[in-house]
Amino acid sequence: MKTFKGRVLAAGSITAEAVVSHQGVNSLATFQGSVLKGSKTVIASDQNNPDIFQKDITGKALCLPVTIGSTTGGLVIQTVCSMKINPSAFLFSEHIDSLAASGIVLARVWENSPVIAIDQLGKEFLETVKTGDQLKIDEDGTVTIL
Amino acid sequence: MYTPKMELTEEQRGILDGSQGPVMASVMQTIVMFGDMFDAKRLVKVTHSRGHLVTSFGLGLLKPLYSTMDKLVQAGIKVKGDFTIDPRPVDFENVPYSLLDKLINSKILYTAQKHYEEQLKAVGIKDANAFTCACYLDEVGNIPGPGDILSWAESSAVVYANSVLGARCNRNSGMLDLFGSILGLAPEFGFLTDEGRKATWKVIIKTSSLPEAQVLGSAIGMKVIEDVPYVVGLDKWLGNKLDDRAKGYLKDFGAATASNGAVGLYHIEGLTPEAVLQGQDLLKPGFKEYVIDDKELERVYRSYPVMWPDKDAKPCLCFIGCPHLSYAQLLSWTDRIEDALKKGGRSKVAIKTVLTTAPDVADRFKKSEAYSRLMATGARLACICPLMYTSNPLTKKRPIATSSNKLRTYSMARYYKDEELLAMIGGQA
Numbered sequence: 001m002k003t004f005k006g007r008v009l010a011a012g013s014i015t016a017e018a019v020v021s022h023q024g025v026n027s028l029a030t031f032q033g034s035v036l037k038g039s040k041t042v043i044a045s046d047q048n049n050p051d052i053f054q055k056d057i058t059g060k061a062l063c064l065p066v067t068i069g070s071t072t073g074g075l076v077i078q079t080v081c082s083m084k085i086n087p088s089a090f091l092f093s094e095h096i097d098s099l100a101a102s103g104i105v106l107a108r109v110w111e112n113s114p115v116i117a118i119d120q121l122g123k124e125f126l127e128t129v130k131t132g133d134q135l136k137i138d139e140d141g142t143v144t145i146l
Numbered sequence: 147m148y149t150p151k152m153e154l155t156e157e158q159r160g161i162l163d164g165s166q167g168p169v170m171a172s173v174m175q176t177i178v179m180f181g182d183m184f185d186a187k188r189l190v191k192v193t194h195s196r197g198h199l200v201t202s203f204g205l206g207l208l209k210p211l212y213s214t215m216d217k218l219v220q221a222g223i224k225v226k227g228d229f230t231i232d233p234r235p236v237d238f239e240n241v242p243y244s245l246l247d248k249l250i251n252s253k254i255l256y257t258a259q260k261h262y263e264e265q266l267k268a269v270g271i272k273d274a275n276a277f278t279c280a281c282y283l284d285e286v287g288n289i290p291g292p293g294d295i296l297s298w299a300e301s302s303a304v305v306y307a308n309s310v311l312g313a314r315c316n317r318n319s320g321m322l323d324l325f326g327s328i329l330g331l332a333p334e335f336g337f338l339t340d341e342g343r344k345a346t347w348k349v350i351i352k353t354s355s356l357p358e359a360q361v362l363g364s365a366i367g368m369k370v371i372e373d374v375p376y377v378v379g380l381d382k383w384l385g386n387k388l389d390d391r392a393k394g395y396l397k398d399f400g401a402a403t404a405s406n407g408a409v410g411l412y413h414i415e416g417l418t419p420e421a422v423l424q425g426q427d428l429l430k431p432g433f434k435e436y437v438i439d440d441k442e443l444e445r446v447y448r449s450y451p452v453m454w455p456d457k458d459a460k461p462c463l464c465f466i467g468c469p470h471l472s473y474a475q476l477l478s479w480t481d482r483i484e485d486a487l488k489k490g491g492r493s494k495v496a497i498k499t500v501l502t503t504a505p506d507v508a509d510r511f512k513k514s515e516a517y518s519r520l521m522a523t524g525a526r527l528a529c530i531c532p533l534m535y536t537s538n539p540l541t542k543k544r545p546i547a548t549s550s551n552k553l554r555t556y557s558m559a560r561y562y563k564d565e566e567l568l569a570m571i572g573g574q575a
Contacts, residue, residue, distance in 0.1 A: 009183055035207045036254075068408075070556065071200045071299050074319035075208050082210045096183055102319035105179045109172050110214050119183075 001144055004125040008141040009096060010104050012116035015146070016061040016088045018133040019044075021051040022126060024068035027076045027099065030057075035079055042085050051131075061135045061143075062087035063126060067100040077103025081113035089116035089137055093126040118143065148175050151182040152333070158189060161329075169221040173325045180322055181333025189331040190338065192297050194290040194313065195227030196272070197327030198281045200299035201320035202232035203534055204259030212258055214321065215265040218328070225270040225327040230281035230288045232300055233470065233502070235259070235534035240526050242463065242498050250538050269324070277529060278504030280397065280470040282306055285506040292419055295338060297326025301410075302401035302469045302552065308411040310388065310396050312419035314338045317410045337411050343420065344374065344430045345413055351379030352439040358447075358563050359395045360551040362438065363402025365446040369436050372408040376429050381416035390474035392417065398550075401469045405552035453558040454545045460497070461547035461570060465532040465559065467502030468550035476503060476511050476527075480520040482564075486572030487523055494524035496573035497547070505529045525571075533557060 026046050033045030041058040052062075067073055077100065080086040086107070090100060096119040107113040118141045125143070129135070134146040154162065162178060164171045181189065201211065236243075236251045236259075243251070263271075272288075279300050281288035290296055292312030298304050299318040307313040316336045318326070326332045336342045347370045351357065357380075366375050384392050396414070403409035413421040413428050420428060466479060479501060487493060501520070503511065508529055511517050520527065532548065535541065536557035546559040547567060554561035562570070569575040 032207065071301060071317075071319050072205075072208070075201065075211055075321060078210045078321075079208055098180075098184075098317055098322075099319045101180055101183045102322045105176050105183070106210070106214075106321055109176045109179065111210060 001146060002128055003142060003144045004121045006091070006118040006121035006141045006143065008139070009101070009117040009119055010108055010115060011139045012089070012114055013137060013139050014088050014116065015134060015136045016059065018063050018129050018131055018135050019052055019055055019057050019060045019087070020063045020126065020129055020131045021049055022065070023049060023051065024066050025049065025052070025062070025064045026069035027067050027073035027103065028070045031076050031080050034085065035076070035083065040085065042080060055131070057087050058085045060087050061089040061091055061137065063091045063093070063129050065094045065126060066092060066097040069099070071099060073099035074102030074106055078106035078111060081107035081115050082111045086113065086115055089118070091121055091143060092119035093121050093123055095119055148179060150178045152178060152186050153188050154178070158331070167221055169217050169223060173223070173328055176322070177325050177329060177331060177333060181335065184333065184335040186333035186335040188334055190295055190334045192226070192295050192326055192330045192332055194294040194296055196288045197225050197227065197229035197323060198288060198298040198300060198303055199229055199231040199320070199323050202277055202531070203235040204256050204262035206255065206257035211321070212262060212265065215262070215269070219265055219268040223269065223328055225324070226330040228270050228272045229327055230272050230276040230278065230286060231266065232277065232279050233529055233531035233534070234277045235531060235537070237528045237530040240528035241500055241530060241535065247538055247540060250540060255537060275505035275509070278470050279303060279531065280472070280504055282311065283470070283472050283504055283507055285473060285510050286504050295332055297323050297332045299323035301404040302397070305400040305404045305410055305412070306397055308337055309400055309413065309418050310393060317408065343411060343428070345376035345428050346373045346430050346433050347375040348429055348433050348435050349375045349377045350435065350437045351377065352437060353443065354440055356383035357438070357443055359399040360402045360549065360561070361443050361447050361563070363399040364406040364551045365438055365443060366412070366436070367403040367405065367407025367409050368446070370407060370409060372410070374411050374413070375409065376413045376415065376421065376426065378415045380414050384414070384417060386416045388417065390472065394472050394475045397469055397472065402551040405555045447563070450554060450561055452560055454560060455543055456545065459545035461545045461560070462498065463544065464497050464499045464547040464567060464571065465502065465535070465553060466499065466549050466567070468532045468548065468553045470507070471501060471503045473507050473510055476501065476507065477516050480516045482568055483523050483525055483571055484519060486568040486574070490572030490574045492573045495571045497570055499525040499571055500528050501525060502528050502530060502532055
């Protein structure tokens with residue numbers, strides 16, 4: 001077991017499977033395919049991100065450095081949260097970016113979404129965690145790789 | 147109930163607690179939570195009365211956008227002044243579309259456009275001509291002054307306002323721009339602070355001529371990512387006056403820094419307002435250096451992947467004007483397209499060519515003699531967002547050419563330098 005401590009942005013506690021992206025996640029490119037189809041799960045549709053492309057990320061703990069791409073990114077995160085097909089948690093190794101931050105806030109405030117967000121987990125977190133790992137996420141921002 | 151980390155005034159705390167109703171409380175909570183994520187100490191007044199929104203398209207999939215807008219409209223909430231907004235996504239009159247394209251755009255992608263525009267009207271859009279990414283052009287008139295605090299989100303407009311106009315704005319996301327304009331408040335962090343406007347990179351230009359704006363911006367964006375660059379040596383080529391030529395150049399340069407990286411502010415020695423006032427005092431101790439010469443620009447240009455399915459295809463369509471062209475740029479492109487046709491011995495453009503600009507600029511341009519000259523070449527003038535044209539999945543198979551590094555970054559379009567593009571338009575390549 002290895003434990004990391006980050007800054008809590010949107011608190012919650014769950015155990016979830018990790019899906020890891022070592023590059024910035026383009027929110028629009030990743031989520032739009034599933035949203036357009038009205039799918040029950042998100043199959044990551046960004047072909048420029050081989051780490052997560054075609055992976056099911058609904059209900060997972062999405063581990064990433066930051067999000068990148070269009071300024072619709074925040075709205076897209078809000079949309080997948082409103083459809084309840086979002087990753088359960090966004091675990092950022094770096095300081096959250098403004099696009100993801102707005103998405104998390106819009107989802108929490110306007111959709112009453114329980115989406116969890118923790119940032120500043122550190123570079124080592126992203127180097128250690130692997131897709132498929134089980135993660136225990138605590139209210140205080142502790143993330144444990146089980 | 148959200149407990150803010152930042153300090154709020156009594157009035158701001160009251161709004162958060164519901165003194166102006168539950169919808170305004172949610173608007174305030176959104177801005178405060180967002181600011182808390184960036185350790186903002188307080189909210190400061192948005193001092194420029196005109197907002198600018200990034201989300202201009204009624205993409206059917208963004209259902210929460212319309213339900214949030216409905217809540218604002220039903221509560222009678224409007225922005226404090228008015229606002230401009232990014233370009234419309236489609237223009238069936240002036241841009242070439244197939245029947246299937248039209249069907250996809252109107253029945254699948256932008257199904258909420260009409261409804262969304264009604265909502266925009268209700269919350270305070272400027273007028274029917276408000277749709278442009280370059281709201282700071284003279285004809286549009288959304289021009290903040292030095293030191294003005296803004297709540298904008300469009301990345302190319304934010305970097306222009308910060309750098310060329312000396313205003314202060316963070317790189318916000320859609321909806322946050324609107325909420326800040328409703329409250330007239332923005333969280334104070336990043337580019338809103340003196341410290342956040344200091345440069346951590348010194349970029350030294352050593353080229354043998356004026357660099358292509360879009361390639362220079364791309365090179366700097368890719369190198370500094372989200373940091374602030376202080377550029378020396380560019381005034382040798384651009385001069386020391388923010389005239390039409392320099393402003394057009396910096397518009398395109400900035401959009402490339404913002405899209406190829408995530409630059410929100412740059413300083414050009416001897417030219418942009420803060421660099422003129424403070425010079426190299428803007429550089430933070432321990433700054434990094436990046437030297438750009440002809441070889442480096444060529445390396446960057448050659449590094450762009452060609453995303454077309456057939457890499458040797460001839461372009462079927464060409465977009466010029468992302469960000470939207472200024473009036474001076476429209477005049478210049480008209481002259482250069484005419485020259486290119488003369489060189490190629492043609493009377494009409496060899497590839498379908500669309501120049502995009504702001505509706506207010508288009509109105510002015512249509513009154514000039516250059517407009518009929520441009521139309522005579524077969525080129526078209528439109529006011530859409532070329533990026534949104536490429537949201538249609540069918541366009542991904544088409545060889546689209548562009549002089550915009552932003553469009554290249556966010557689509558499958560291929561970037562060409564201006565002279566290469568003109569040679570193709572003139573049928574010489």
